[in-house]
Amino acid sequence: MTVEDLLEIEAIRKLRTLYSYYLDAGELDALVALFADDAVCEFGPYGVWEGKATIRANYEVVERPMIEKGGFLTLHANTNHWVELTGADSAVGRVYLIDLSLGGEPEKNPMVWLGVYDESYRKIGGAWKISRSSLQFLWPQRHVTAGFPGKHLPIRN
Numbered sequence: 001m002t003v004e005d006l007l008e009i010e011a012i013r014k015l016r017t018l019y020s021y022y023l024d025a026g027e028l029d030a031l032v033a034l035f036a037d038d039a040v041c042e043f044g045p046y047g048v049w050e051g052k053a054t055i056r057a058n059y060e061v062v063e064r065p066m067i068e069k070g071g072f073l074t075l076h077a078n079t080n081h082w083v084e085l086t087g088a089d090s091a092v093g094r095v096y097l098i099d100l101s102l103g104g105e106p107e108k109n110p111m112v113w114l115g116v117y118d119e120s121y122r123k124i125g126g127a128w129k130i131s132r133s134s135l136q137f138l139w140p141q142r143h144v145t146a147g148f149p150g151k152h153l154p155i156r157n
Contacts, residue, residue, distance in 0.1 A: 008128075009083045012091055012121050015128045020076040023059075026067035032056045035130050036122050042134040044143030066103070073103035074112070089123035097135065114139040118148070 015034055022031035032052055035041075041049040046062065049055045066073045081095040099113040120132040137143040 005085055008085060008091070008123075012083050012093060012128050013081050015121070015130065016078055016081055016093070016095055016117075016119075019130065020078050023063070023076055024072050024074055026063060026071035028056060028059055028063065028067070031059060036124060039130055040132045042132075042145060044135060044137045045141070069103065073101065075100045075102065078117075083121075091121040091128070093117075093119045093121065095119070111139075113137055116149075118145075 019031065019034055022028075022034070032055055035052055035055055037052055038050075039052065039055060041055055041058075043049065046058070049058050077098040077100065079096045079098065081093060083091055083093040085091045095117045097113065097115040097117060098111070099115070100110045101112045102110060104110060115138050116136040118134045118136060119130055121128050122131040123129075134145055136145065136148050
């Protein structure tokens with residue numbers, strides 16, 4: 001692995017970190033800008049979202065109540081981000097999700113979901129974008145795509 005490869009991997013990790021930040025802050029325009037125009041999101045009980053317009057519209061519906069209350073009523077903590085470059089402009093990754101709700105009653109469990117994102121990334125115009133995001137929901141309900149977890153990362157560009 002070269003220093004250049006490590007810099008590309010770090011750029012992808014920053015992309016993923018910004019995804020969670022923008023989602024929690026309710027910054028939908030910045031969030032949607034992280035996706036490729038033809039991106040696909042497979043979000044289990046939330047459905048399959050294809051293309052930036054659909055992704056934005058669905059985040060608008062899902063996140064609107066949180067945005068109206070000022071943001072940061074949820075925290076999407078990401079850990080264990082594993083990235084593999086698959087070409088000069090393509091990569092895949094897997095990252096764990098701990099989804100916490102901060103808007104409930106303090107004595108209740110704030111945990112909403114535990115899951116794993118399987119993702120594909122593409123470098124477009126010099127910037128890494130999310131081209132596919134498949135969220136494997138593991139707890140409290142299990143919603144996973146066929147073949148999860150697979151021997152390796154199941155998504156390839």
